[in-house]
Amino acid sequence: MAHPQACPLRVAAHPLAGGNTAGPAKPVPGYSWHPIRAVVVALLATACTFAHAQSVMLTGTIGSRAILIVDGGAPKTVAVGETFQGVKLVSLQGEQATVEAGGKRVALRMDTPASIGGSGPAGGGGSRIVLPVSSGGHFMAQGAINGRSVSFMLDTGATAVAMSAADAQRIGLDFSKGQPVRMNTANGVAQAYRVRLNSVRVGDVEVYDVEAIVSEQPMPFILLGNSFISRFSMRRDADQMVLEKRF
Numbered sequence: 691m692a693h694p695q696a697c698p699l700r701v702a703a704h705p706l707a708g709g710n711t712a713g714p715a716k717p718v719p720g721y722s723w724h725p726i727r728a729v730v731v732a733l734l735a736t737a738c739t740f741a742h743a744q745s746v747m748l749t750g751t752i753g754s755r756a757i758l759i760v761d762g763g764a765p766k767t768v769a770v771g772e773t774f775q776g777v778k779l780v781s782l783q784g785e786q787a788t789v790e791a792g793g794k795r796v797a798l799r800m801d802t803p804a805s806i807g808g809s810g811p812a813g814g815g816g817s818r819i820v821l822p823v824s825s826g827g828h829f830m831a832q833g834a835i836n837g838r839s840v841s842f843m844l845d846t847g848a849t850a851v852a853m854s855a856a857d858a859q860r861i862g863l864d865f866s867k868g869q870p871v872r873m874n875t876a877n878g879v880a881q882a883y884r885v886r887l888n889s890v891r892v893g894d895v896e897v898y899d900v901e902a903i904v905s906e907q908p909m910p911f912i913l914l915g916n917s918f919i920s921r922f923s924m925r926r927d928a929d930q931m932v933l934e935k936r937f
Contacts, residue, residue, distance in 0.1 A: 745760070745761050746777055748785075748798040748799070750800075752767060754782065755768060755770075755782075756770075756779055758774060758787075758789070776791050776792070778791065785800040786798065786799055816893060816894035816935075817895060818932070819895050821933070823930065828844070829843070832892075832893075833891050833892040833893070835853075835889070835891075835902075838860075838862065840853075840861065841911055842892065842913070843911040843913055843914065845913040845914060849915055850884075850900075850917040851901070851902040851914060852905060854905055854906075854907065854909040855906050857909070858904045863887075866883070869884040871883065873905050880905050880906060883903070883904045886899060887900040887902050895933075897918060922935055
């Protein structure tokens, strides 16, 4: 095995420090809100937006009505047959719903984001990414690595796309054949592996052959570092980060 090399990648110890300090919301009769559901909703609320395809999530039910989040917006109660922001609720049964947009239908499971309408993320032919800032001051995105769904946090201080070994295993990435390196983190030096990703997609924008680092230390999010960012021009526009593909 090759000798480990120093890697200048920076990893934040607490990437989501800050957040919403507002008091707890009042309960809604007939609606159950679990802690894990609140985490998923907070993440989706800061997901990236992109042209054509829409992000939709079923986050609860009230009687015969579904509570939907569309494109990271505020939750909306929708009855069967009603349309909200171009998304029609076709049916609702228990913790599953069917929605329709752009002539396409998608089955939703509780707290599981899905894309619907337009060419969608699978097209990969877009060139512009718009990321809204989260309550914690970070830029979050839903995307995919090698076709497998992941959650990203934009990190201009990270040399490459970076993920934990657990995330790598979840998406089927064999990092053990990568180049061993040492990664400097806020918690000290960690063992890691340098690998190449076949593709990285955010919204409908996809790039190929991207360098990544897989760390043996746990990480709350996959960092969208400079091996991806460097292929874009980037500018801050009020509360949004806009990335325009250069090559």
